[in-house]
Amino acid sequence: MKDHYVIVGAGQVAAQTLDSLRRGGHTGQVTIIGDEAEIPYQRPPLSKKFLAGELAVERLYVKPATFYVHPNTELRLGVRAEQLDISRKTVSLSDGDELLYERLLLATGTTPRKITVPGNDLAGVHYLRSVADVDRIRAELPTVEHVVVIGGGYIGLEVAATCRQLGKKVTVLEMADRVMNRVVAPEISTFYAEAHAKQGVHIHTQALVSAIHASTKNPGRVAAVETLGGQSFPADLVVVGIGVLPVTSLAARAGIACENGIAVDEYCRTSDRDVFAAGDCANHPSLRYGRRVRLESVDNAFEQAKTAAANMLGASQIHDRIPWFWSDQFDLKLLIVGLNFDYDQVILRGDPASNSFSCCYLRGQELLALDCINSPKDYMAAKKLIQDRQHCDLGRLADSSIGLKDTVL
Secondary structure, eight states, X not given: OTTOEEEEOOSHHHHHHHHHHHHTTOOSOEEEEESSSSOSBOSGGGGTTTTTTOSOGGGGBXXXXXXXXXXXXXXXXXXXXXXEETTTTEEEETTSOEEEXXXXXXXXXXXXXXXXXXXXXXXXXXEOSSHHHHHHHHHHGGGOSEEEEEOOSHHHHHHHHHHHHTTOEEEEEOSSSSTTTTTSOHHHHHHHHHHHHHTTOEEESSOOEEEEEEOSSSTTBEXXXXXXXXXXXXXXXXXXXXXXXXXXXXXXXXXXXXXSSEEOOTTSBOSSTTEEEOSTTEEEEETTTTEEEEOOXXXXXXXXXXXXXXXXXXXXXXXOOOOEEEEEETTEEEEEEEOOTTOOEEEEESOGGGTOEEEEXXXXXXXXXXXXXXXXXXXXXXXXXXXXXXXXXXXXXXXXXXOGGGGBO
């Protein structure tokens, strides 16, 4: 069908792409395919305010339901895209329908990495990726005393903080030697481990889970988590947060290039000229850092969606943004700007004991990235400095009384 654009995946990328297509002048049909029942929604609050019961589901929506009520928009929810034929330019759906497209955007996101130990299928063992996942967890929380979180990354620590604030006894089991070890420096890991300990969260590192055990009174339900070496932790509820995997199966079966995600160029175009990809599933070239990256970031999802939409409409717009991320844990807001690949030194600005400081990642004197804890001024200044590949005076950089922009050589 001429001018029919199909978006596979009904998340934040889909909502922004539809908006950008309309603003860009597209008057043809747009069909969004999503396997969940909800209209496109934000995922970051799932592990925080939504889990805590402080947000209604409608507050998660990227756009109100009325946004999709449009003569040229079709929202197909609760169905899966099962087959993509790039030679015929068709998408086959789980309900038996087949759609013909002119341009197609893959916004398939990620899926939780599953734990494969004995007992992983017991009642009370959960993953947290969707509204439905949180609904299941929240239904059990009122009767729960002990929560075990497997994984000490962003999601794991956010869930731990939320459950602790709800009055639960919380244990975090992390297989690495420190929390958030893939994304932050040891100094930041130590700070967050101590912050959680002060709130009563028990974190165990180098704790490799070997089994999840059932209750003797209720053989189908979780009662404890065991780690290699035999240590056992009581668990009325378990949340597994050991990372995610990009959803690439549809693209890969169609012959589209994939490697740690769906491979795209700087225009968000895949190896097929009429198929684009954006968001958590897309592996794209970062011109600033000189390498390919796959980013699990709200900002990246929105910005790639804008770029993909423009290029689906015939532009040649390059996606080249400095990424940023955030995490809320207790009263600590972590803002990360840039990517700390290949840093060779870290400089702290401010005193961690004040709960307001920044961690600067450098290669030589070049500023690569910042972790800002309750330090919004540094965050705001960092984007331009990092984009411009600025070099900093290290002595002035360490002095938090000097504005970040005034540390440039």
